[in-house]
Structures are given as C-alpha cells and as structure tokens.
Amino acid sequence: MKKIVIVGGGAGGLELATKLGNKLGRKGKALITLVDKNRTHLWKPLLHEVAAGSLDHGIDSLSYRAHAKNHFFNFKLAALSDIDRDNKIIKLDKLIDTDGTEILPESELSYDILVMALGSVSNDxxxxxxxxxxxxxxxxxxxxxxxxxxxxxxxxxxxxxxxxxxxxxxxxxxxxxxxxxxxxxxxxxxxxxxxxxxxxxxxxxxxxxxxxxxxxxxxxxxxxxxxxxxxxxxxxxxxxxxxxxxxxxxxxxxxxxxxxxxxxxxAAGIKAPNFLKEIAGLETNRINQLVVKATLQTTLDDTIYAIGDCASCALPNGGFVPPRAQSAHQMASLVAKNIIATLKDKPVTNYKYTDYGSLVSLSNYSTVGSLMGNLTKGSMKVEGRVARLVYVSLYRMHQVALHGYVKTTLMTIVERINRVLRPRLKLH
Ligand SMILES: Cc1cc2nc3c(=O)[nH]c(=O)nc-3n(C[C@H](O)[C@H](O)[C@H](O)COP(=O)(O)OP(=O)(O)OC[C@H]3O[C@@H](n4cnc5c(N)ncnc54)[C@H](O)[C@@H]3O)c2cc1C
Structure with a gap:
C-alpha cells in the first residue's frame, strides 16, 4: 500500500489529510500519516483573537489524534528535521516535554509521496x-x-x-x-x-x-x-x-x-522555517520557501509536494501565490486530486489560484475589504454586516473541509451557547 506522509497539520495540511483519509484511507487504498509538532490544531488566522483573549485556545482547538481516528489517517506527534530523498525517509526530532525531558528519541518515517505543509514563521x-x-x-x-x-x-x-x-x-x-x-x-x-x-x-x-x-x-x-x-x-x-x-x-x-x-x-512579514533553506537539496527561494511547479510538486522531486505558506508558486502573469489561508485551502484540494490521480496512473493537473478577495476584521467595530467576483469583473468593496458574514464564512469553510456541514452547524450552535454560558473574554 502506498504511503502518503503530510508534514504540518495547519490550514492546508490538515484539510489535505482529512480529504485523503476520507477518500483513500477509509477504503484501505493508501496509508496516510499526518506529522505535526503540536498535539492540537487551531486555525492560524484566529491567533490574534487568542492574543487579545477573545478566543480560548483550549476550547477552540482540535485534537489531531481524535480527528485522525474519525477520518481514517494516522497522526504522529513530532517535528520534521530532515529528508533523505534517496531512501524516501523523513527524519523526526526527539520529542521533548515542556520541562526538557525526552519523551521519545529521534525517529524516521518512510514515504512514497511526501507533502510539505509546514507553514511560515515571522520574518524579523x-x-x-x-x-x-x-x-x-x-x-x-x-x-x-x-x-x-x-x-x-x-x-x-x-x-x-x-x-x-x-x-x-x-x-x-x-x-x-x-x-x-x-x-x-x-x-x-x-x-x-x-x-x-x-x-x-x-x-x-x-x-x-x-x-x-x-x-x-x-x-x-x-x-x-x-x-x-x-x-x-x-x-x-x-x-x-x-x-x-x-x-x-x-x-x-x-x-x-x-x-x-x-x-x-x-508581525512584519513571513518566511518559511530556516531549516528548509538547505533541506535535501530541494530548490528554495530567499525566504526559505520550497519552489514548486504549477502542479505543486517541488521543482527537483515529483514525489514531494509543497503547499501553503512554505511553498513558492509562481502565478502565470507574474508574482506569486500569496501566503494566505485561502491559498492553503485551494492548494490542499488540488494536491488531493493530484495524489489520487497519481495512484490511478493518471496525469496530474496544474494549480490555478483564485483570489476571492481580502477581508480585514476590526473586531466588533467593523469589517472592511474587497471581494473578487465574476459579476463585478474585478474587486467589489464590502463592509459592515455583509463583510463580517463573509469573513466568518472563511473559517466556516475550513471547518466544513474538516468536519462536514452537519458537524460544523452543530459546532456553530455550541459556539452561540458558549457565548451565553462563558465569559466573553479569557481571563486567565
Ligand atoms: C494572526 C494571523 C491572522 C491571519 N489572518 C488571515 C486571514 O484573515 N486570511 C487569510 O487568508 N490568511 C490569514 N493569515 C495567514 C494564514 O494563517 C496562513 O496563510 C495559513 O495558515 C497558512 O497555512 P499553512 O497550512 O501553510 O500553514 P499553517 O496553518 O501555519 O500550519 C503549519 C503547520 O505546520 C506545523 N509545523 C511547523 N513546523 C513543523 C515541523 N518542523 N514539523 C512538524 N510540523 C510542523 C505547525 O505546527 C502547523 O500546524 C493570518 C495569519 C496570522 C498569523
């Protein structure tokens, strides 16, 4: 059975693992493993709310292990340190507890197809x-x-x-x-x-x-x-x-x-993690992103894909796909299709970035932004309630990709109930 390893369970990687688990893992057509250095997932665009205390990380994050069980993939808690492309093995760091004690030694994991979805860090x-x-x-x-x-x-x-x-x-x-x-x-x-x-x-x-x-x-x-x-x-x-x-x-x-x-x-810009710069001889750019072809396969190795913030994907008319949650979401869908095509010996297809616009939430005060649409043939300014609704729906799209419509609706109801039961702010 083919082994598909996804490193990084963020906006892109977790959606991809869920899709492949549901499509391939469920029927035993491939063995899918998600590797992340954290035990839980929180959608990164919510981090400023955690910082301000308007969101409780403990309540809103998702357990990788539980999610993996429900969606037919394996989860491995570890940080990637290197790739051995000749032997198709990834190297994983020791697992260290918060007090510095070693929980697990360094380890390895073999793959047939590897997807790098490690995101980015702030660039100082x-x-x-x-x-x-x-x-x-x-x-x-x-x-x-x-x-x-x-x-x-x-x-x-x-x-x-x-x-x-x-x-x-x-x-x-x-x-x-x-x-x-x-x-x-x-x-x-x-x-x-x-x-x-x-x-x-x-x-x-x-x-x-x-x-x-x-x-x-x-x-x-x-x-x-x-x-x-x-x-x-x-x-x-x-x-x-x-x-x-x-x-x-x-x-x-x-x-x-x-x-x-x-x-x-x-918060002045991003780069991919420093250790990617020299990883396994793959091509990288000046901010350590892995350079990918239009198919999202890395330029020097077709068995390694890169998606989301750690990937540098050129746009046909110049510029690059921006490091945003909507890009990671779209890339995850394309790579799922390409991996399934590869397993059926069919050709892979090219990624086409669609810009749905940008929205910025000024907390409860206002939401402003522009939406791109065929109707407007360009960008349309939106603000107020409509903008807020679309802003929230970006997160709902991520939740739907992970949990489906029914569970997402239930989770939305629970959020509403929590607003009544719990303080509006995390106070500890
Ligand atoms: C405060 C904030 C607000 C934002 N708001 C928006 C917004 O409104 N709209 C928008 O489109 N985008 C927004 N973004 C950008 C968006 O969050 C990112 O573009 C998106 O999360 C990228 O997805 P990703 O899957 O590439 O990486 P991430 O979602 O960052 O996931 C990366 C994953 O890789 C794991 N990882 C990292 N290193 C290792 C390793 N060595 N080994 C194993 N696992 C590893 C991490 O634990 C993480 O789970 C925001 C970002 C921030 C910080």
Whole structure:
C-alpha cells in the first residue's frame, strides 16, 4: 500500500489529510500519516483573537489524534528535521516535554509521496533586538504568552507607577491591523470583569509600518477606511516608519525616535522555517520557501509536494501565490486530486489560484475589504454586516473541509451557547 506522509497539520495540511483519509484511507487504498509538532490544531488566522483573549485556545482547538481516528489517517506527534530523498525517509526530532525531558528519541518515517505543509514563521529581517524583545504570533503558545503578559499589565495599572499599558505592533498587514482593533475590544470586555478602573484611555497601541499605507496589499480606499477606523479607536498609526532596533524600552526608528512600549508584537512579514533553506537539496527561494511547479510538486522531486505558506508558486502573469489561508485551502484540494490521480496512473493537473478577495476584521467595530467576483469583473468593496458574514464564512469553510456541514452547524450552535454560558473574554 502506498504511503502518503503530510508534514504540518495547519490550514492546508490538515484539510489535505482529512480529504485523503476520507477518500483513500477509509477504503484501505493508501496509508496516510499526518506529522505535526503540536498535539492540537487551531486555525492560524484566529491567533490574534487568542492574543487579545477573545478566543480560548483550549476550547477552540482540535485534537489531531481524535480527528485522525474519525477520518481514517494516522497522526504522529513530532517535528520534521530532515529528508533523505534517496531512501524516501523523513527524519523526526526527539520529542521533548515542556520541562526538557525526552519523551521519545529521534525517529524516521518512510514515504512514497511526501507533502510539505509546514507553514511560515515571522520574518524579523535580522533587525537588531527583535528576537529578544518582541513576541511573534506564530503559534497558539506565543499568542497565549502575549495574552498572559497583557493581563499582568492590566493588574499593574494604577499600581507600581503604571498609568498606561503600551503595545507596539510592527507591521500593518492584516495581522497587525486586526490585533490593534481586537486589543481595544478586549479592553472594553476586561473592564467589566473586576477591572472597573480601566478604560480605553489606559491602552496605547502604536501600529508601525514601513510602507506608505496600512494594509499594503489592499486597494487604497479600503486601507484608508481601515486607517480611519483605527484612529477612531485611539490607535497611533505610524506609516513610513522604519524600525531599526527593538529594545526592552520599545522600538527605535530610522529617524532616531523611540516608540515606547511595554509589549512589542512583530508581525512584519513571513518566511518559511530556516531549516528548509538547505533541506535535501530541494530548490528554495530567499525566504526559505520550497519552489514548486504549477502542479505543486517541488521543482527537483515529483514525489514531494509543497503547499501553503512554505511553498513558492509562481502565478502565470507574474508574482506569486500569496501566503494566505485561502491559498492553503485551494492548494490542499488540488494536491488531493493530484495524489489520487497519481495512484490511478493518471496525469496530474496544474494549480490555478483564485483570489476571492481580502477581508480585514476590526473586531466588533467593523469589517472592511474587497471581494473578487465574476459579476463585478474585478474587486467589489464590502463592509459592515455583509463583510463580517463573509469573513466568518472563511473559517466556516475550513471547518466544513474538516468536519462536514452537519458537524460544523452543530459546532456553530455550541459556539452561540458558549457565548451565553462563558465569559466573553479569557481571563486567565
Ligand atoms: C494572526 C494571523 C491572522 C491571519 N489572518 C488571515 C486571514 O484573515 N486570511 C487569510 O487568508 N490568511 C490569514 N493569515 C495567514 C494564514 O494563517 C496562513 O496563510 C495559513 O495558515 C497558512 O497555512 P499553512 O497550512 O501553510 O500553514 P499553517 O496553518 O501555519 O500550519 C503549519 C503547520 O505546520 C506545523 N509545523 C511547523 N513546523 C513543523 C515541523 N518542523 N514539523 C512538524 N510540523 C510542523 C505547525 O505546527 C502547523 O500546524 C493570518 C495569519 C496570522 C498569523
């Protein structure tokens, strides 16, 4: 039986494992194994909500092991460290517990087809002091750490000469913009849980962007609108501001200014994990992404596919497929088809990226963005309730891909019930 190994159970990899498990694993036509370094999955675009405390990672994440059982694939808890292409084996790191003790030694797993779906990490562009003084939103653990530190700062308000909590966010892409708004929303919630002395004037968020405008990938009118919304909330939006160093006091800018901050979040671009740069002699680009052909097979090895943020896939008219959840979702569907075709000795097909537009949620305050459609023959500006509905439906699409329509509907109902039963904010 052919062995299909998928490394990385995120927006793309988990959908792919689920599809292949249901189509091939169920009938014993292939042995599918998903490898991830974490025990649970949380859809990455929700991380800014975990950071702000509006989402409880413990409740909203999914157990890989339970999901694997329900969808006829195996799950292996381990981190990939290398690939031996000659022997078609992947190498897995030792499994280390949180206290540093070794749970399992290094191991290996053989494959006939390998799919790399490891995602990305924040790119600090080697800026001085960033790794020591900034928090990245690359994983639920990091988002939870930020939330914990934020709650500590609220506890200190009014005590220990702390009169204001200041947060600097570097990078005004969707992550930075959404987090800025979410922090004000969570502060409003916090004040109703025993922090009555706190109001929104106690929080200062500085959003720092090197480019001309916030949300650089979106049309001018949408970024302009989001900019105005952030100003209304009280966010100090700094465009054309280049950060040269991060220190324990805040951010130093190219013009020599210090933007003071108690906490700094770095969200200024992505790269694939560093160890991919030289992995198994495969072709990579300057941000460590594996270069793939239009079929999503890596350029030097047809038995290895790459999808999502760790893949560099050229668009026919120039540019590259953007590192977004919708790209990972679409790539997972194509690779599922191509793997099934290969097993039937049929030809593989090319990936065609479809841009459905971009939406940015300014927490409960507003949602803005543009949708691409055949009807409009281009992009159509959307905002308010319609935009919010479409924004939420992106996550629902991911849930439907994992659980099907019936279970997703039930989960939506449970979420509504939880909104009544549980606090609106994670308070610990
Ligand atoms: C705060 C935030 C908000 C975002 N908002 C949006 C949005 O609104 N819309 C949108 O389209 N995109 C958004 N994105 C981008 C989106 O999350 C990514 O493009 C998408 O998750 C990429 O999917 P992926 O499958 O490539 O990787 P991921 O979803 O990141 O999954 C990668 C998986 O690989 C695992 N892994 C990593 N290294 C190893 C290893 N060595 N061994 C084993 N497993 C490993 C990880 O544990 C993880 O489970 C956002 C990102 C962030 C951080």
């Amino acid at each position: 562009f080697n800026t001085k002091g960033v790794s020591d003084n900034c928090i990245f939103l690359d994983s639920p653990q990091q988002a939870k750490k930020f939330h914990h530190l934020m709650l500590n700062k609220y506890l200190q308000l009014g005590v220990k000469e702390t009169n204001q909590v200041s947060v600097a966010i570097v990078g005004a892409g969707a992550t930075g913009v959404e987090l800025s708004a979410e922090l004000y929303n969570s502060l409003e919630q916090v004040s109703s849980y025993g922090f009555e002395h706190i109001d929104t004037t106690d929080l200062k968020v500085s959003l720092v962007e090197a480019g001309e405008k916030i949300l650089p990938a979106l049309p001018e009118r949408i970024s302009g609108q989001a900019h105005q919304e952030l100003l209304k909330l009280g966010v100090d939006v700094r465009t054309k501001t280049m950060v040269t160093e991060a220190t324990d006091k805040g951010l130093m800018t190219k013009s020599g200014e210090l933007i003071e901050a108690d906490l700094i979040v770095w």
